[in-house]
Amino acid sequence: MNKAKNAVIAFGAAFxxxxxxxxxxxxxxxxxxQTAAVEIHIDGPAARAEQSAKPRKRVLQKFTTExxxxxxxxxxxxxxxxxxxxxxxxxxxxxxxxxxxxxxxxKARGYKLSQIFKNGRKLKGYGGGVxxxxxxxxxxxxxxGMQIVERHPHSRKVSYVxxxxxxxxxxxxSDFKFKNTQPYPIVIEAATTASSVTVTISAxx
Numbered sequence: 001m002n003k004a005k006n007a008v009i010a011f012g013a014a015f016x017x018x019x020x021x022x023x024x025x026x027x028x029x030x031x032x033x034q035t036a037a038v039e040i041h042i043d044g045p046a047a048r049a050e051q052s053a054k055p056r057k058r059v060l061q062k063f064t065t066e067x068x069x070x071x072x073x074x075x076x077x078x079x080x081x082x083x084x085x086x087x088x089x090x091x092x093x094x095x096x097x098x099x100x101x102x103x104x105x106x107k108a109r110g111y112k113l114s115q116i117f118k119n120g121r122k123l124k125g126y127g128g129g130v131x132x133x134x135x136x137x138x139x140x141x142x143x144x145g146m147q148i149v150e151r152h153p154h155s156r157k158v159s160y161v162x163x164x165x166x167x168x169x170x171x172x173x174s175d176f177k178f179k180n181t182q183p184y185p186i187v188i189e190a191a192t193t194a195s196s197v198t199v200t201i202s203a204x205x
Contacts, residue, residue: 074129
């Protein structure tokens with residue numbers, strides 16, 4: 001029993017000596033119940049193979065739009081829509097549909113009442129604000145060189161993008177679609193803050 005105990009103390013003292021010199025080793029012997037935290041780095045063919053198997057991404061384009069942090073319902077809807085498209089991969093030649101990905105912006109699915117535009121009028125509707133996400137996505141994929149298959153302007157001017165750079169959507173009618181014209185898959189990443197939404201388009205290698 002004493003031999004095993006001495007072996008543990010000697011082992012700990014060796015780590016303490018490496019970390020803090022002779023003084024560290026002496027302190028460890030004085031308090032044998034101390035433990036040493038050791039960070040171990042494993043390298044070798046298996047570890048390198050695991051690292052190389054992880055998907056790598058190369059950022060193609062990124063676009064950010066801003067909004068007021070005071071519109072709680074609208075910002076909630078923006079966050080839900082951003083989460084819906086975040087992490088979606090689009091294969092070469094595949095057409096991405098915003099409406100199919102986000103789904104109905106209904107009360108049953110957690111969306112809240114906020115301002116929408118319909119035929120030039122300001123109304124209240126569930127999911128108001130999700131068009132800011134589709135507009136941010138539009139600008140990101142357009143800058144990345146994707147083919148725009150379907151896009152609709154709002155019936156009124158919006159404040160978060162310049163004229164002609166918006167993409168109005170309404171589930172069951174107006175959609176935003178683009179085609180991945182690249183020879184590799186792309187990944188959509190969407191993130192929100194208290195006052196902005198950012199869409200990043202990356203090439204998945």
